[in-house]
Amino acid sequence: MQKLINHTGVIDNNWALIETVEGELPSGQILVPASYWLENLEALKGRSDVGIWFAADAQIAPFLALISDVAVIAINFPAFANGRGYSLARLVKERSGFKGELRAFGDVLLDQLFFMRRCGFDTYLLKEGLSGEKAVEYFATFADPYQLAYDKPEPLFRRKGA
Amino acid sequence: MYKYDDYDQRIVDERVAQFKDQTDRYLAGELTEEQFLPLRLQNGLYVQRYAPMLRVAVPYGLMSSQQVRKLAHIARTYDKGYAHISTRTNVQFNWPELADVPAILAELASVQMHAIQTSGNCIRNTTTDQFAGVVPNELVDPRPYCEIIRQWSTFHPEFAFLPRKFKIAVNSHETDDRVATLLHDIGIKIVRNSADEIGFQVYVGGGLGRTPIVASLVKEFLAEKDLLTYLDAVLRVYNLNGRRDNKYKARIKILVKALGVEAFAKLVDEEWQHLKDGPGTLTDQELERIKGHFTAPDYKVLSASSELKTQTQENKAFSNWYNRNVSEHKVAGYAIVTLTLKKLGTAPGDITDQQLDTVADLADKYSLGEVRGSHEQNLVLADVEESQLFALWQEAKAAGFATPNLGLLTDMICCPGGDFCALANAKSLPVAEALQEKFDNLDYLHDLGEIDLNISGCMNACGHHHIGHIGILGVDKKGAEFYQVSLGGKSGVGANVGKILGPSFARDQMPMIIEKILSIFVDLRIDGERFIDTYDRVGQAPFKERVYAKAN
Numbered sequence A: 001m002q003k004l005i006n007h008t009g010v011i012d013n014n015w016a017l018i019e020t021v022e023g024e025l026p027s028g029q030i031l032v033p034a035s036y037w038l039e040n041l042e043a044l045k046g047r048s049d050v051g052i053w054f055a056a057d058a059q060i061a062p063f064l065a066l067i068s069d070v071a072v073i074a075i076n077f078p079a080f081a082n083g084r085g086y087s088l089a090r091l092v093k094e095r096s097g098f099k100g101e102l103r104a105f106g107d108v109l110l111d112q113l114f115f116m117r118r119c120g121f122d123t124y125l126l127k128e129g130l131s132g133e134k135a136v137e138y139f140a141t142f143a144d145p146y147q148l149a150y151d152k153p154e155p156l157f158r159r160k161g162a
Numbered sequence B: 001m002y003k004y005d006d007y008d009q010r011i012v013d014e015r016v017a018q019f020k021d022q023t024d025r026y027l028a029g030e031l032t033e034e035q036f037l038p039l040r041l042q043n044g045l046y047v048q049r050y051a052p053m054l055r056v057a058v059p060y061g062l063m064s065s066q067q068v069r070k071l072a073h074i075a076r077t078y079d080k081g082y083a084h085i086s087t088r089t090n091v092q093f094n095w096p097e098l099a100d101v102p103a104i105l106a107e108l109a110s111v112q113m114h115a116i117q118t119s120g121n122c123i124r125n126t127t128t129d130q131f132a133g134v135v136p137n138e139l140v141d142p143r144p145y146c147e148i149i150r151q152w153s154t155f156h157p158e159f160a161f162l163p164r165k166f167k168i169a170v171n172s173h174e175t176d177d178r179v180a181t182l183l184h185d186i187g188i189k190i191v192r193n194s195a196d197e198i199g200f201q202v203y204v205g206g207g208l209g210r211t212p213i214v215a216s217l218v219k220e221f222l223a224e225k226d227l228l229t230y231l232d233a234v235l236r237v238y239n240l241n242g243r244r245d246n247k248y249k250a251r252i253k254i255l256v257k258a259l260g261v262e263a264f265a266k267l268v269d270e271e272w273q274h275l276k277d278g279p280g281t282l283t284d285q286e287l288e289r290i291k292g293h294f295t296a297p298d299y300k301v302l303s304a305s306s307e308l309k310t311q312t313q314e315n316k317a318f319s320n321w322y323n324r325n326v327s328e329h330k331v332a333g334y335a336i337v338t339l340t341l342k343k344l345g346t347a348p349g350d351i352t353d354q355q356l357d358t359v360a361d362l363a364d365k366y367s368l369g370e371v372r373g374s375h376e377q378n379l380v381l382a383d384v385e386e387s388q389l390f391a392l393w394q395e396a397k398a399a400g401f402a403t404p405n406l407g408l409l410t411d412m413i414c415c416p417g418g419d420f421c422a423l424a425n426a427k428s429l430p431v432a433e434a435l436q437e438k439f440d441n442l443d444y445l446h447d448l449g450e451i452d453l454n455i456s457g458c459m460n461a462c463g464h465h466h467i468g469h470i471g472i473l474g475v476d477k478k479g480a481e482f483y484q485v486s487l488g489g490k491s492g493v494g495a496n497v498g499k500i501l502g503p504s505f506a507r508d509q510m511p512m513i514i515e516k517i518l519s520i521f522v523d524l525r526i527d528g529e530r531f532i533d534t535y536d537r538v539g540q541a542p543f544k545e546r547v548y549a550k551a552n
Ligand code: SF4
Pocket: B415, B416, B417, B418, B421, B422, B423, B424, B425, B456, B457, B458, B459, B460, B461, B462, B463
């Protein structure tokens, strides 16, 4: 079983990822493909039980004005070395008014968790086989990084001065 | 030079702990080969043909004598007694054991050094003029900006896994360009605008490799305080739009070309409007703090050394070296000395542990305890009193650093090639050695004048063959090692990519071919012309004709 974690420990995964929607939407809390969500915007916008998942190569711009009240957004990392999702995460969190939960899934390994957290992710569906308890230690790899990002709105040179 | 504060030191110490944990997990089988690969690469650890190679970062080429001694110690203790100065002014060890690497990193951290982001698809070491801060006609010292970029790029959370590697260079000289600025993913030229403010001209999308391209101007004038927000915008546009499906088309130069410079600049500008004047804007306080680490030392008031004049008149060998390897300093009575690492029988850029210790001693004795690396794989002592030059020369000569060939044919750039590098198509070091052997007559070399000869073992162009006046590229022809020659490349202000001469040659033909090219030059040159001047004037045709006419 893949473990879902937040920044303190393992949590329950209550959202089912629907890879492709065929026919009727399943019931329960679901994450639908971004393109499907956009095509069915009128029916889905405002539904608290429908979230969105983005592929790593998604074009995010058309969504930024529409997603402020979505409950969960998930971003896929098809391979951990594909870092496009970091920029997507920052745009979702910093430029859309989105206040929900941002989730990373796919090739989510321990050594990238620190960077993911900095870019605005809240939860992480770890790759099969990884321990959730061990994983949370990796959020604290560096105590006081140089750059500003979602987690620290000011760079070190401003934080230091404060 | 920049001295770490507690924050900087902590980040480097945390990195040591992080990499130790990663190595332990890899050795315990908890990380697969594939998962460990980018992690070790981001720490400069390659697995080469015969052993791992560790690349240590030397930010913008600057080292203290204490750091150089630490490198000597590492070469002696963990390697086979030598190190290699790379074309990105980093220092490489060719034979460390993987299990020793965490200990080596801990040693480095004790002298404010690291191997962070010296490889992998991330932002690499920023380079600048090896004469920064001491050369005449410099606008301002570029190194504070390099340090600001170093800190910003170190573990940048958004840009740790870019489509491809990313290199930035900064130049601040009004007329010279010793850092090949326009052949970088981002080339930053420091300029002064009409309001007398310091700022930057930003060029994007230059690079060597398979598709050599000179960078395009995307920002005419960027204010000093906007440096990092603008870099964030460029990198974000690249991270979102750069290709990830084909590693040969993944560099930012391909994106700039595909979109067109104007469209690319527009995308960056739109992104930048969101970041501009935000918290990423540099503060006066931070600019002052960083600049405060690079203030000029207390130079003595010296007059030109009369002794020096006599020494150069009386000693031909000293005068050769003085004319070649000593450059003008901005302060009267001081000089910049380049210690050449290009001696017959040693691979360009290679240096032994003992030589490293000697360099550190020379730096302490003659040059305020600092050493710099250059992208031509030499070392520089930047603050030598003219009256000390003769004494320094004697010591440097004894240590093998005073071959008076700076800028001449045998001061070549050469990548490690097939002897060490797993990606190579052909060996490069034996070609360099054969050429050094063939052209060891100093009078002949001086007569030929300045020639950049650069050798790469494959298309990745670590030896910068595209921008050599004479470029040599190792190619694979049905499993055999061949060499392609290009002429007319340039790295300086009018940077230019060389043009291929014609079909490639076997290795044993190379000294003869180069000799032929040189003799054609000697025939055609008009008094005082350098190789590249003659080439630019007559074009490739006479070279092509005569090289192939006789070779066939
Ligand atoms: S140019 Fe090719 S052979 Fe030479 S070091 Fe680079 S990758 Fe290796």
